[in-house]
Amino acid sequence: MKVIRLLGVAVLTVALSVYFLVRNIGSGLGALSVENGNWITNVSTGSSDAGIMLKATIAMGGLLASTRENSMYYRLDSLDEEPLRLNCRYRIEGMDYDADWWSITAYGWDNFLMPNQQKRYSFNNENIVRRADGSWVIYVAAEEQTVNWLPVGPSGAPSWRKRSGHDFDLLLRLYTPGKAYLEAPQSAPLPTVTLEGCS
Secondary structure: OHHHHHHHHHHHHHHHHHHHHHHHHHHHHHHHEEEEOOEEEEOOOOOOOOOHHHHHHHHHHOOOOOOOOOEEEEEEOEEOOEEOOOOEEEEEEEOOOOEEEEEEEEEEOOOOEOOOOOOOOEEEOOOOOEOOOOOEEEEEEOOOOOOOEEEOOOOOOOHHHOOOOOOEEEEEEEEEEOHHHHHOOOOOOOOEEEEEEEO
16 A cells, blocks of 8 residues: 555656646747747757756757757747638748748648648748749648648647647748848748638
8 A cells, every 4th residue: 555655656746747847848938939920939949058948948849950040940820819720721921031941831730741632731932933023922721722822631630639729830941041030030021921711
């Protein structure tokens, strides 16, 4: 009986330790984040001076992150506090950005690419179809679109498996970003995302 009691205390101690660690890391991610409209970036991802808690935070929030001078990432999972949904159509508009290379990718609720018959997971400055003035539009939807269609569907994850209330994220990658992104990530030029409707 005493062994069972000690085992129970040990399990409870480990569970509480994990809970408080995850909560502290989650708080760290929020504290390190910078908002630019609906997009969010983490300003300390890739820091060489990071302490142990900061490194743990970056490990959870900055997958395969390199230094900021080499790459920056902006994430969008909601529009005006409304989570991104698979049954909605979104319009992303922009121009080329001050970076050697950029891309916009859709990731599912589980942080993985979203399977689709077109095997199309992102657009970048090399494969996007532009308008006459150099600007472009990407349509994010489950239903097929006429140009620059980024498929997200056909259905979402079970609600009990979602890491949050949204069905998917959009991730903007900027490789070798320009001065504006390094010095003022909260106001640097980014794509605009508009909700066009939901079924």
